Amino acid sequence: MDDPQLRETRAGSFGANAALYAEHRPGYPVDAVEWAIGDRVRVLDLGAGTGKLTEALLELGVDVTAVEPDPLMRAELARRLPDVPTVDGRAEAIPLGDASVDAVLAGQAFHWFDNAEALAEITRVLRPGGVFGALWNAYDDSVPWVKTLVSLTATSVSNPSAPAPRHVPRHELLGEVEENTFKHQVLRTVDSMVGSLRTFSHIAVAPDDEREAVLAKAQEYLSGLPDSRGTFYQPLLCEVVRAVRR
Numbered sequence: 499m500d501d502p503q504l505r506e507t508r509a510g511s512f513g514a515n516a517a518l519y520a521e522h523r524p525g526y527p528v529d530a531v532e533w534a535i536g537d538r539v540r541v542l543d544l545g546a547g548t549g550k551l552t553e554a555l556l557e558l559g560v561d562v563t564a565v566e567p568d569p570l571m572r573a574e575l576a577r578r579l580p581d582v583p584t585v586d587g588r589a590e591a592i593p594l595g596d597a598s599v600d601a602v603l604a605g606q607a608f609h610w611f612d613n614a615e616a617l618a619e620i621t622r623v624l625r626p627g628g629v630f631g632a633l634w635n636a637y638d639d640s641v642p643w644v645k646t647l648v649s650l651t652a653t654s655v656s657n658p659s660a661p662a663p664r665h666v667p668r669h670e671l672l673g674e675v676e677e678n679t680f681k682h683q684v685l686r687t688v689d690s691m692v693g694s695l696r697t698f699s700h701i702a703v704a705p706d707d708e709r710e711a712v713l714a715k716a717q718e719y720l721s722g723l724p725d726s727r728g729t730f731y732q733p734l735l736c737e738v739v740r741a742v743r744r
């Protein structure tokens with residue numbers, strides 16, 4: 499994203515829709531999270547939001563600390579997962595000690611961080627042999643209706659020329675960056691799909707009339723699909739990168 503101010507606005511847009519986010523954004527497949535962390539047990543969920551990735555980590559039985567800067571996202575996480583230690587903080591200044599965790603994961607969040615500053619902090623809080631993993635739930639646009647939905651919901655603040663966010667730059671304290679993709683799906687109604695769309699930053703920060711027009715278009719398109727009466731599945735690709743701390 500070329501415009502730093504727009505980037506900051508989009509990075510800070512999630513809290514206004516925290517409850518909707520928690521209700522309608524997809525979670526993460528446990529096999530993807532397991533691939534990212536291996537058998538490591540002390541895990542930091544960085545940019546934890548409302549706790550979508552935290553929930554998958556809890557299913558694996560690990561010890562999770564959640565760090566999240568947005569008070570509204572943090573409050574939603576604390577309400578849904580009251581037993582998880584949840585701390586105010588940013589990726590560029592992580593409020594944890596040196597070598598204090600075995601894994602740092604960022605779900606749908608690494609592209610919002612200042613990558614260089616965040617990697618300096620991530621490698622500081624990781625013990626040697628620990629792992630950094632970044633996960634993104636991407637649209638599976640090999641499916642025709644998904645491809646159409648993606649094109650219908652671009653807004654004036656989308657950045658189609660930007661590279662896919664699934665990228666972690668090399669860092670001297672991290673080993674080779676490995677990648678993997680896990681297919682999964684989420685059960686939807688038209689309303690839950692549109693509710694999820696409303697929480698995307700390129701839609702949330704668009705001018706009011708543009709946002710509502712895009713969402714109305716999405717609602718109309720989805721409602722007209724033969725399979726969208728009642729419930730249907732949204733196919734997703736969970737894209738994961740991981741790198742071990744030297």
Ligand SMILES: C[S@@+](CC[C@H](N)C(=O)[O-])C[C@H]1O[C@@H](n2cnc3c(N)ncnc32)[C@H](O)[C@@H]1O
Pocket residue numbers: 509510512513523544545546547548549550551565566567568571587588589590604605606607610611612
């Ligand atoms: C798309 S949400 C992802 C939330 C959660 N990880 C998930 O997978 O659902 C991005 C989150 O990153 C947080 N965020 C934005 N900038 C951040 C930063 N510099 N450091 C840490 N978190 C940040 C936002 O507040 C938001 O909760």
